[in-house]
Amino acid sequence: MSASVPAKGASNGPEISIEGVWQRFQRLESSTPFVALQDINLSIAERRFVAIVGSSGCGKSTLLRIIAGLVRPTQGRVIHCGEVVQGPHRSRGFVFQADAVFPWLTVRQNVEFGLRSRGVERSERRRIADHWCGVVGLAESADAYPRELSGGMRKRVDLARVYANDPDVLLMDEPFGALDAQTKERLQGELLGIWGESKKTVAFVTHDVDEAIFLADEVVIMSSRPGQIAARIPVDLPRPRTEDTRISDEFAERRRSIRKLMRELDQQHGAAR
Amino acid sequence: MANRPSIATGEAEVGFSLTGATPGGPTQDATTLGPDGRDGSAAPAVETASAADEAVLRHRGEFWPRLAWGTLSVASVIGLYWAFTLTPDANQVLTPPPPAVVEALVTAIANGSLWEHILASLFRVVIGFGIGAGLAVVIGCTAGWFRLGGYLLDPLIEAIRPIPALAYIPLVIVWIGIDEPARITIIILAVFKPAVVNARQGMKEIPKIYVEAAESLGTSKLGTFWRVALPNAVPFIMSGLRIGLATGFLALVAAELIASSNGLGFLISNSGSILRIDRVLMGIVVIGIVATILDALAVRLQAHLTRWSEVRG
Numbered sequence: 001m002s003a004s005v006p007a008k009g010a011s012n013g014p015e016i017s018i019e020g021v022w023q024r025f026q027r028l029e030s031s032t033p034f035v036a037l038q039d040i041n042l043s044i045a046e047r048r049f050v051a052i053v054g055s056s057g058c059g060k061s062t063l064l065r066i067i068a069g070l071v072r073p074t075q076g077r078v079i080h081c082g083e084v085v086q087g088p089h090r091s092r093g094f095v096f097q098a099d100a101v102f103p104w105l106t107v108r109q110n111v112e113f114g115l116r117s118r119g120v121e122r123s124e125r126r127r128i129a130d131h132w133c134g135v136v137g138l139a140e141s142a143d144a145y146p147r148e149l150s151g152g153m154r155k156r157v158d159l160a161r162v163y164a165n166d167p168d169v170l171l172m173d174e175p176f177g178a179l180d181a182q183t184k185e186r187l188q189g190e191l192l193g194i195w196g197e198s199k200k201t202v203a204f205v206t207h208d209v210d211e212a213i214f215l216a217d218e219v220v221i222m223s224s225r226p227g228q229i230a231a232r233i234p235v236d237l238p239r240p241r242t243e244d245t246r247i248s249d250e251f252a253e254r255r256r257s258i259r260k261l262m263r264e265l266d267q268q269h270g271a272a273r
Numbered sequence: 274m275a276n277r278p279s280i281a282t283g284e285a286e287v288g289f290s291l292t293g294a295t296p297g298g299p300t301q302d303a304t305t306l307g308p309d310g311r312d313g314s315a316a317p318a319v320e321t322a323s324a325a326d327e328a329v330l331r332h333r334g335e336f337w338p339r340l341a342w343g344t345l346s347v348a349s350v351i352g353l354y355w356a357f358t359l360t361p362d363a364n365q366v367l368t369p370p371p372p373a374v375v376e377a378l379v380t381a382i383a384n385g386s387l388w389e390h391i392l393a394s395l396f397r398v399v400i401g402f403g404i405g406a407g408l409a410v411v412i413g414c415t416a417g418w419f420r421l422g423g424y425l426l427d428p429l430i431e432a433i434r435p436i437p438a439l440a441y442i443p444l445v446i447v448w449i450g451i452d453e454p455a456r457i458t459i460i461i462l463a464v465f466k467p468a469v470v471n472a473r474q475g476m477k478e479i480p481k482i483y484v485e486a487a488e489s490l491g492t493s494k495l496g497t498f499w500r501v502a503l504p505n506a507v508p509f510i511m512s513g514l515r516i517g518l519a520t521g522f523l524a525l526v527a528a529e530l531i532a533s534s535n536g537l538g539f540l541i542s543n544s545g546s547i548l549r550i551d552r553v554l555m556g557i558v559v560i561g562i563v564a565t566i567l568d569a570l571a572v573r574l575q576a577h578l579t580r581w582s583e584v585r586g
Binding site: 068069070087088089090092093094096098099100102103104105113114116117118145146147161162165 | 482483485486487488489490491492493496500501504505507580581582583
């Protein structure tokens with residue numbers, strides 16, 4: 001295991017702890033603010049893979065951005081390794097849904113980006129970048145510019161760039177949402193492969209229940225308006241998970257129960273409104 | 274990538290493009306180099322590469338028809354003019370026939386006076402462009418990126434924006450005089466305006482996601498400026514500089530018309546005052562050729578610096 005920069009806090013405490021987070025947005029047409037997130041409390045244990053699912057507009061992306069430090073909550077706080085999150089930090093790697101690969105840099109230069117920010121020496125940078133280019137299957141495209149790559153390959157560059165920077169936590173905001181179904185599944189498998197080796201803490205936002213079940217140790221379901229945590233469901237499917245996992249009865253069973261729960265929540269919610 | 278360099282120059286009153294191409298704008302064949310949208314994890318690099326080759330081939334395929342029809346078009350205009358000069362009413366002094374213009378050109382080349390004028394003009398353009406472009410990039414990037422920089426510099430940039438550089442000529446004459454520094458000052462002003470507006474725009478057009486990505490990779494604010502905002506703005510900066518080169522050259526000729534003893538602008542104004550219209554026409558043609566060569570060099574530099582970009586200048 002390579003070194004992580006911020007010292008880990010109390011040994012077995014949660015890596016990320018979200019404490020009483022609210023997010024309100026002022027609306028133009030009304031004096032009452034829109035509540036995007038209402039009193040979110042959630043802790044994510046070290047090395048856990050947590051998927052956050054919910055319909056669009058439930059505030060799941062906002063929550064992830066608050067964890068990253070890209071957005072400040074209206075109220076409440078996020079603790080990462082014993083420290084209050086004040087802004088973005090390299091210990092919390094973020095993978096965006098949209099293409100965030102820098103087009104003016106080659107694949108290798110993109111992967112080296114965070115290392116350069118840290119002042120890692122050139123030969124070491126190169127070694128790490130080449131390693132990660134290899135892991136994501138881009139060794140041969142290392143000197144290509146992103147415009148020469150497909151969407152799926154660019155996503156791999158993004159992943160390699162974040163991994164090369166060796167964060168403690170991986171925050172992924174529907175990273176595969178813009179890809180076609182086949183590429184998406186392939187990248188899910190690759191992600192699990194990489195994660196299986198490094199076991200970083202992951203918070204993965206998606207609206208795709210299958211994706212959440214396939215990847216995560218735990219699925220957190222959010223309801224919308226206001227965004228709240230509705231349920232936390234452990235996924236005890238054995239690892240390593242493979243393509244066979246997707247077509248297994250256990251998988252189907254969990255999908256059925258989670259979908260059922262989500263529908264019930266939806267109906268309750270509709271009734272309450 | 275919505276990195277489409279804008280041409281926010283407000284330069285319509287004197288704006289012109291040396292080659293007739295839209296500076297920095299997406300060229301016709303650029304779309305074929307755009308994002309392919311497909312995934313194709315199988316062999317996408319090969320696919321896109323062949324798409325790019327196709328675009329190049331198509332561009333090459335356009336070369337000969339473009340040249341042939343272009344030549345025909347220019348030749349027709351010259352031919353019409355020539356025909357006019359042969360009519361009985363035509364005055365050989367006021368409208369010299371093309372062979373007389375060619376003769377003037379040959380003479381000017383042979384006695385070395387043409388080179389002297391070209392070198393004098395180029396010297397002014399190089400110095401004026403260097404200073405104007407340098408100032409514009411530094412000031413434009415500062416105004417576009419740093420909040421305080423914008424507060425301080427935006428009003429000044431907006432204030433000079435609607436004023437043509439040539440309007441400063443009387444002021445420059447009074448304050449600086451009629452010597453070399455005055456002419457170079459006018460060129461600096463002409464280059465500065467489009468270059469500063471584009472550089473500032475380029476810094477403002479940075480997609481938020483790039484800044485967020487850089488910051489969550491642990492990059493400092495200053496690092497983000499140098500390593501993200503600035504390279505992202507290069508297509509804008511380059512198209513601003515290209516327009517600046519064109520307007521600078523335009524201003525040069527105007528500056529030399531006013532007070533000078535050499536240079537291409539002087540060549541035209543001086544020849545005009547002694548009714549040597551053959552030399553005036555020759556000067557105009559030479560200015561066109563020199564300007565086209567300068568712009569072609571700028572285009573090559575621009576293409577090199579923005580080779581990563583999907584939209585190519």
